[in-house]
Amino acid sequence: QVQLVESGGGLVQAGGSLRLSCAASESILSIFAVGWYRQAPGKQRELVARITAGGNTNYADSVLGRFTISRDNAKNTVYLQMNSLKPEETAVYYCNTDARIYWGQGTQVTVSS
16 A cells, blocks of 8 residues: 655765665655665565664664664655665665565665775
8 A cells, every 4th residue: 555665776885875765655654664675686685774653763783883764754755874885785775664565676776895
């Protein structure tokens, strides 16, 4: 029912920064938790960061201190600020609710060394 569309990916050098956006089709961020996931070639999709409707956040250990998840309920958008990017973090990044029933196309992040 709710559609989430990722954007903001691109090519960045190691150590650089990128901000991803996850736009929701309706105002649901005050109700549902949203997470950012990534899937690198040959690897399983993994949770990178998550923010609850109440604003609580959690992060994968590998990104803690470098990535920040946030939301703007008025804009129906969740963001992922990624700093000090590493080549191994090259992946397609997706956003989704906890239900994880439907996945969008994601946005490609490529970190060059």
